[in-house]
Amino acid sequence: MTHPLTILGIESSCDDTAAAVVRGNDVVASVVYGQTSLHANFGGVVPEIAARAHAEKLDHCIEEALSKAEVTLADLDGIAVTAGPGLIGGVLSGVMCAKGLSAATGLPLIGVNHLAGHALTPRLTDQVSYPYLMLLVSGGHCQFLIAKSHDQFRRIGGTIDDAPGEAFDKTARLLGLPQPGGPSVEKAAQTGDPKRFALPRPLLNQPGCDMSFSGLKTAILRARDSVVAEKGGLTQQDQADLSASFQAAVTDVLVEKTRRALDIYLQSSPTRPVFAIAGGVAANGQIRTALMALCAALDTDFVAPPLHLCTDNAAMIAYAGLEQMQAGHCDDLTLSARPRWPLDQSAAPMLGSGKKGAKA
Numbered sequence: 001m002t003h004p005l006t007i008l009g010i011e012s013s014c015d016d017t018a019a020a021v022v023r024g025n026d027v028v029a030s031v032v033y034g035q036t037s038l039h040a041n042f043g044g045v046v047p048e049i050a051a052r053a054h055a056e057k058l059d060h061c062i063e064e065a066l067s068k069a070e071v072t073l074a075d076l077d078g079i080a081v082t083a084g085p086g087l088i089g090g091v092l093s094g095v096m097c098a099k100g101l102s103a104a105t106g107l108p109l110i111g112v113n114h115l116a117g118h119a120l121t122p123r124l125t126d127q128v129s130y131p132y133l134m135l136l137v138s139g140g141h142c143q144f145l146i147a148k149s150h151d152q153f154r155r156i157g158g159t160i161d162d163a164p165g166e167a168f169d170k171t172a173r174l175l176g177l178p179q180p181g182g183p184s185v186e187k188a189a190q191t192g193d194p195k196r197f198a199l200p201r202p203l204l205n206q207p208g209c210d211m212s213f214s215g216l217k218t219a220i221l222r223a224r225d226s227v228v229a230e231k232g233g234l235t236q237q238d239q240a241d242l243s244a245s246f247q248a249a250v251t252d253v254l255v256e257k258t259r260r261a262l263d264i265y266l267q268s269s270p271t272r273p274v275f276a277i278a279g280g281v282a283a284n285g286q287i288r289t290a291l292m293a294l295c296a297a298l299d300t301d302f303v304a305p306p307l308h309l310c311t312d313n314a315a316m317i318a319y320a321g322l323e324q325m326q327a328g329h330c331d332d333l334t335l336s337a338r339p340r341w342p343l344d345q346s347a348a349p350m351l352g353s354g355k356k357g358a359k360a
């Protein structure tokens with residue numbers, strides 16, 4: 001038997017500087033330096049600030065990952081780096097750093113699509129077989145993908161405007177709840193009445209798996225304004241009811257669109273059907289429970305990798321690089337950084353740009 005490959009992964013496409021060492025299916029070390037505090041005053045990620053912070057932190061982050069993994073560069077089989085999609089300055093910082101390491105050591109360089117990193121995580125953590133259905137749902141992404149191989153993905157739907165995490169964050173801001181909005185809206189919703197405000201379920205009346213969340217943000221703004229106009233402010237119960245109504249609307253949309261995506265996926269008669277979820281919004285208890293129930297009803301396994309591997313990290317990049325290298329796909333020093341890089345080249349391009357950068 002050949003020994004499992006040991007790969008260094010590097011991620012810097014958004015607001016997390018990350019490095020990890022993965023050996024086979026084992027995450028030997030994973031280090032993430034977040035930048036939340038650097039962008040806190042600006043209402044979103046500032047690309048130039050992000051790029052500078054990545055350039056400053058990458059080598060420290062890589063050193064820490066190698067030291068935690070108790071390996072040196074000489075123990076590695078390859079260097080995998082996010083080459084897109086994302087904020088171009090950050091992606092360039094990572095790609096240049098990886099090229100420098102590859103040139104100095106002679107190690108193979110592997111350029112990885114960030115979304116492929118997320119999409120292959122269920123194989124890293126649960127050794128799921130192809131094909132499986134994946135929902136990426138975070139502050140920057142929202143799409144359904146059927147993963148057929150390490151480089152073959154079919155996108156069967158996604159958001160046409162904002163990602164749900166963005167909508168959770170905006171809702172929290174409108175209600176005066178702390179950031180990140182997802183956890184605080186979820187907490188407030190626990191004591192709220194999900195039926196008090198009749199919020200829209202966008203695009204549910206249209207066929208297909210595409211989603212839209214920007215109208216929901218506007219609906220929450222209007223509902224809040226009408227309460228404030230009536231009472232002069234929001235009580236804790238108003239906050240809870242608005243949060244619960246918002247969360248119920250997002251859950252309904254995700255569940256119905258997942259039902260349709262599963263329908264399409266199951267038509268391919270996979271031997272052991274699997275639905276996997278990744279991204280920060282996958283942490284939401286109500287959404288998770290509803291999707292689990294849907295999968296159980298359709299005899300489909302539900303896989304949710306641990307949260308630290310669902311959100312941005314470099315272990316997923318190292319693992320995607322490992323699969324690419326095993327398939328004989330390596331890059332050379334001509335590797336370029338790509339701000340946009342759809343996983344499914346045949347799907348119609350997704351328009352718009354989220355607060356965390358271009359949508360792939």
Ligand code: KG4
Binds near residue numbers: 164169283
């Ligand atoms: O995957 P992630 O860490 O970063 C990217 O956006 O790429 O996701 C962060 C997003 C934020 O918008 C955050 O509000 C949301 O995930 N989130 C949640 C929860 N925890 C985090 N949304 C809903 N419920 C949660 N419990």
Ligand code: ZN
Binds near residue numbers: 118
């Ligand atoms: Zn991501």
